[in-house]
Amino acid sequence: MERYDQLYSLYADFDTGTLRAYQDFVDLFPPVDSRVALGYWEQASRRLRGDKEEISAVFAEGETLAELAAHATREQAFAALDLYATYERGVNVLVLDVDETLRSAGQTDNEIPRETLHFLTEFHEAGVPIVICTGQTIENVKGFLIQGLGNELVHSGNVSVVYEAGTGVFTPGHGPDTKRLLYEDLDDAVTDVFDAVRSSILPDAPETIRRGCHLQGNEFNVTLKPNHETGSDEAAAVIDEATVYVLDLLAEAVPRADVEHTRAYYAAADPEIERVLDDEGASVDPAAVEVPDDVATVLDRIDVAYYEADAAEIASRELNKVAGVEAALDVLGVDDPFALVMGDSKSDLRVMEWIAETDAGIAAAPEHASGRVLDHVREADGLVFDAGAADDVLRTAFALNRLAEQARDQ
Template sequence: MERYDQLYRLYDEFDAETLRAYQDFVDLFPAVDSRVALEHWQDASDELDARKDEIRDAFPDTGETFAEIAARATRSQAFTALDLCTKYDRDVNVLVLDVDETLRSAGGTDNEIPRETLHLLTEFYEQGVPIVVCTGQTLENVKGFMIQGLGNEIVHSGDLSIVYEAGTGVFTPGHGADTKQLLYEKLDDDVRAIFDDVRSRVLSEAPDDLRRGCHLQGNEFNVTMKPNFETGSRQAREIIDEALVYELDLLGDAVVSQLATAGDADPDQANPSEWARAYYADQDPEIRGVLEQEGGTPDCSTDDVPETVADLFERIDVAYYEADAAEIGSLELNKVVGVEGAFDVLGIEDPFTVVMGDSKSDLRVMKWVAENKYGLGAAPEHASRDVLDHVVRTDELVFDRGKAGEILRTVLALNRLAKLS
């Protein structure tokens, strides 16, 4: 109980809130040429050092650690960190971070990663903790905003990896031949042919209103339809619901066509749209709900889906993100596979990570981490119900919309406390 007693004393006897305010000002003060502003910054820096010295003097054996914890973590975050340290007796040695609605949020950060969050990520980098950005976005998009936010040096340092398109590829600059791994190239030819077929037809054969209301995300492999309306809006929800039904029908047709080419299906006896709708409705209640709302409930059940067709469906994922995207991807390529690839290139053999995310694709990584005792899961309060259920049942690391920094501050405190052990 000694560490808990010390933390109680730290937050009871010292004004940690004011200390954090000085630390945040010093860390996040924008670069300016004004002499007066720079003098103000220097005064704040001096006051920060003086307040930290008081803590250092009060705790002879742990003062440096406690001064840094008080300067960055709230009382609640510090005690959560100590609870985690007591439970796991390990520090976090790699971060796995989703971007959209996790690091940034359309409803909480104007869809930009906050400066506070970026600075905290820089602190992890300076402490030698690699960062794995794990997202459904395209590689070029992610590279662009990560360079803009963290700087070219960090992104190309060799300690940052990007798992893009929800696991179809991994990009880790500075690692020679392993810098870019195209994981989709390892898929069987029949599966790749199905994706090629869907991609070549998805816009050209779409109904006029769908073609005007959606665009195809510039993926290397996944087929992702995005709305030409603001994400989360009524128009976006309507067009993505329609896109989901359309993609299901197109996928069913592509699967049957591929089997017919191989002589394993008779197109004249096939019912591809109904089979796809029945199969994926059975797999995902959200998809079933959209089909019901769109008047697209299948007239058959999964028992009616031929085994050869079901075998291919089992390898292909259809994902629905309400008012955001309808996507076809490979179940053999997901964020877990991508994260494993990133860990391999980064040389992380004994991972203990914090996985931060909000969607089903992030949940797969959280469950993989939990099953293998590889770390923790954290989620924003608006994450999907299944994600929140998992996070609450494990370590209850739920943070407010747009406030990913809350968890990063907790983990920084955890790492400092773990080093004391």
């Protein structure tokens, strides 16, 4: 029987919804000191074993199908089979953004849901390395990872953190390679600009920005964050103003640059920045401004990132998430990656495009991701998930890996 026929039969002939409910209950049951609660858990465990054994007895590949039914919906299982038919391999590394990807402030109280944490643990136990790829500082990331996944897992040697969108990589348990400061390899032409911007960004800021923003505690990147709630109208207003201010600071920091140069350069590169400049009464026609070659050479190496109602940032183009992920994979010893990349922003899109160009994985995004990210994901494999439901895609990847393992064993 062909695999597609087996899946049709599995989900048509068995109560897979109840099976998944038992599996989730057994996996996610919190440790409590209650004989009654423990009794319910033991009862669910027995029922789960029995239902899996029933499936295993019917199909030649029953053990694998039982695991698929217990962890994935019909749609997720068929999506996994489609992915296997396309790529003929499973995922051997996870590359995961955090904010608005693994966790969603609007849906999960800004915590990573237990279902998502559990599947990360499942992948870890199966020997799949995890790369957390974020714009946050290393201290912020370490804190919630240890709290959510546990100190033992985070320090297992199979977890790496690409922080500040690629300026550094932290991989506990790897001796001298535990922390790589990628920004140390930049030359003075770039670092001098960052030093100048960093030293003046708040002292020289207009009062509205000084009162409405704070500097994220980065090692290298310069990131203005709103003091207002992320996503609010107040945050949107101050970040729009801060974005124009950051562009003008760059004009002061880059030799021979002026305000029109930096505004025109980044307006031409990013339609969102062009829109902000228009809204703030600072518009410039990029086609009418000739940026000197020596100024453009420096700006080519500096990224200005605008995140609506969330952040205004300058970063090195040479130290993006792709560079960080490559460094993390090198430390982890992943020589032939086939990654599941999950993210929502422009910085994540670069990683998605990189794996697409190198045939090194698949991409997934939440439904509220930026338009360009959603376009890329939908044109690739269509792995779009609801806010706060990253486990939906992890279940699909779990099923993909079970199918790949089964094929290898035949």
